[in-house]
Amino acid sequence: MNPKNTAFLFDLNGTIIDDMAYHAKAWYHILAEDLGADLTFEEVKQEMYGKNAEVLVRIFGEDHFDTDEIEKLSTKKESYYQHAYKPHLELINGLQEFLAQAAAANVKMAIASAAITDNIDFVIDNLNIRHYFQALVSADDVSTSKPNPETFLKAAEKLNADPADCIVFEDAPKGVEAAQNAGMRCVVITTAHPKEDFAQYDNVIGYIADYTEPYIKNFFEQQ
The missing domain is CATH 3.40.50.1000 (HAD superfamily/HAD-like)
Structure with a gap:
């Protein structure tokens, strides 16, 4: 080299x-608890790759959310994540x-x-x-x-x-x-x-x- x-x-x-568990918990809050997606925690872990917008489109479809809604949900998800993970960073x-x-x-x-x-x-x-x-x-x-x-x-x-x-x-x-x-x-x-x-x-x-x-x-x- x-x-x-x-x-x-x-x-x-x-x-x-090593924070993936905290992202999974934040996504589960958003997808299953806030938005009512019929997903288990393990299923959420399998879907949470790529951009936040891509995750939401993959689960709810192309036209389910407008751009502003996606931005708000993304911000909310990252707020969940940062608040939970910061003490362990x-x-x-x-x-x-x-x-x-x-x-x-x-x-x-x-x-x-x-x-x-x-x-x-x-x-x-x-x-x-x-x-x-x-x-x-x-x-x-x-x-x-x-x-x-x-x-x-x-x-x-x-x-x-x-x-x-x-x-x-x-x-x-x-x-x-x-x-x-x-x-x-x-x-x-x-x-x-x-x-x-x-x-x-x-x-x-x-x-x-x-x-x-x-x-x-x-x-x-x-x-």
Whole structure:
């Protein structure tokens, strides 16, 4: 690995912070309790990928809500999430050290996430890690969510990095598929899915439970 050319692209939820349970609870509040969707908590967890608007359209149909209603529901969902998660907000174990190691090696880094900008700001400012990232790409910056490669390709472009030199850190199959579609290698963190869920992707170069594992602690020597 040549640090001068390499770029690290991090998904946010489940990759930088382990917060997916709080998103699931917030979506369940909105979808099942507030809007009356006939969904179990497990079914909500399966549907909560992509942009907030995409989730609502996927469940209720294209014309069920107008743009203003979608915006209000999205804001309400994120308010539920941030209020519940803030007391528990912390980086995944070992990530602080890994970010510092990458920064010391002059590796370019970006967050490339389906989260809205406000949630990215909520995380990186409360955890004081904004200085590690030279670019941010959120749901607000793309027209199509993962597995479309737009999120990762825009992040690479912002970093002036070749996709072939980018290593993506992801926790979700659709994110790994997006990285593959972008021509990027991927390290999978198994916070939300077991290794078996990624068997169909040929761009995965390693699996970690967190950033303290020997694979990631010795990452620069191995590449």
